[in-house]
Amino acid sequence: MLDSEKYMFRCCELAQAGAGSVAPNPLVGAVLVYENRIIGEGFHTQYGAPHAEVECLQNVPEHLLQFIPQATLYVNLEPCCHFGKTPPCTDLIIRSGIRKVVVANTDPFPKVSGGGIRILQAAGIEVITGILANEGRWLNRRFFTFHEQQRPYILLKWAQTQNGIIGSTQRRVHTWRAEEAAILVGYRTAMADNPALTTRLVPGKNPVRLVVDPQRALSSELQIFQGAAPTVLLNEQSALPIGEAIAFAYSGTDWIKGVIDYCREANLQSVLVEGGAATLQAFIHSGCWDEIRRITNTALHPSEGVSAPILPTLRAFRKENILDDQIEWFVNPTSSFLLPGT
Numbered sequence: 001m002l003d004s005e006k007y008m009f010r011c012c013e014l015a016q017a018g019a020g021s022v023a024p025n026p027l028v029g030a031v032l033v034y035e036n037r038i039i040g041e042g043f044h045t046q047y048g049a050p051h052a053e054v055e056c057l058q059n060v061p062e063h064l065l066q067f068i069p070q071a072t073l074y075v076n077l078e079p080c081c082h083f084g085k086t087p088p089c090t091d092l093i094i095r096s097g098i099r100k101v102v103v104a105n106t107d108p109f110p111k112v113s114g115g116g117i118r119i120l121q122a123a124g125i126e127v128i129t130g131i132l133a134n135e136g137r138w139l140n141r142r143f144f145t146f147h148e149q150q151r152p153y154i155l156l157k158w159a160q161t162q163n164g165i166i167g168s169t170q171r172r173v174h175t176w177r178a179e180e181a182a183i184l185v186g187y188r189t190a191m192a193d194n195p196a197l198t199t200r201l202v203p204g205k206n207p208v209r210l211v212v213d214p215q216r217a218l219s220s221e222l223q224i225f226q227g228a229a230p231t232v233l234l235n236e237q238s239a240l241p242i243g244e245a246i247a248f249a250y251s252g253t254d255w256i257k258g259v260i261d262y263c264r265e266a267n268l269q270s271v272l273v274e275g276g277a278a279t280l281q282a283f284i285h286s287g288c289w290d291e292i293r294r295i296t297n298t299a300l301h302p303s304e305g306v307s308a309p310i311l312p313t314l315r316a317f318r319k320e321n322i323l324d325d326q327i328e329w330f331v332n333p334t335s336s337f338l339l340p341g342t
Helices: 005-018 051-060 061-072 089-097 115-122 133-141 141-149 172-178 187-193 256-264 278-287
Strands: 030-033 035-045 072-076 100-105 126-128 154-162 183-185 208-212 232-236 244-251 269-275 291-297 318-323 327-329
Touching: 005 030, 005 035, 005 051, 005 072, 005 100, 005 133, 030 061, 035 051, 035 061, 051 072, 051 089, 051 126, 072 133, 089 115, 089 172, 100 133, 115 126, 133 141, 141 154, 154 172, 154 278, 172 269, 172 291, 183 187, 183 278, 187 208, 187 278, 208 256, 256 278, 269 278
Parallel strands: 072 100, 100 126, 154 269, 154 291, 183 208, 183 269, 208 232, 232 244
Antiparallel strands: 030 035, 030 072, 291 327, 318 327
8 A cells, every 4th residue: 555545544544533523524534644654633523623634734743843844644535615614624725835736535514525736736835635535435435425416325124034034123224324414214113112212322412313204194292203302294285393393394205305305405305214114115126225235134034014025136245243132234326436445
């Protein structure tokens, strides 16, 4: 691995630590290198907190501050150049005296979108782009999908038995929930299982709960309509609230489009679809999905139950075994994101 790739890989490692905490901002890590030695590093820790570049420069030890102007800054996403929750990182980089910046990806956010790079170059700073670009896009696939395709990144998840009966799993899924902006179920699952759809088993922020109930058939007494987490009722009928939930009335009968429209409006960049089987199958048939995570319990063989969704013939890009559970990850063949290492 080239030195530039090694340091960019470290940026991506650092960035991943912000998963579940920085959305709708992207995951960003930064590394400052002087004479092949890392003298500072940082990552965006939380939405509204200082960006990775700020953390990186603040973490340079006092006795190494003199070397900042001669150092190279590595960052997996183009430095911002606009005022948002924090000032522009381009201003900080220019003031620091850094003369070289290496970037994995250009920021697709319209207020940046190459502007940060142009500002740095205009200040006489050398900017190199495209180092581990594929890995950077995969890391921020939610952010890129939202801004490039104007829709959320859609993950489908289900648990099933070895003989194809849909089931359930707990702690691992709660970790996944904490990493996404929203979680979605259909009205049949909400009615039959009365789920809370929270991250109660692990530390982390609760996602926004989306429930698709076209005819508003659900009772306001269900857990999903209580105040443990924000909830949105997606329906064809009315924008009147139900219980402690707000409602979003989509046009026509295409509820998948309604989900996308609401997420775009609410700036929700990812949705974890947990069920039920009919809801999951609808996403699969529509082709409107990005990633599937299927958990198969190899020890259970029930004689009856609801059949799990039918998955197209796909090759898993990752497999993991935990006790009796086999977890498989799949990516939509039409995806614009290449898996790292391909």
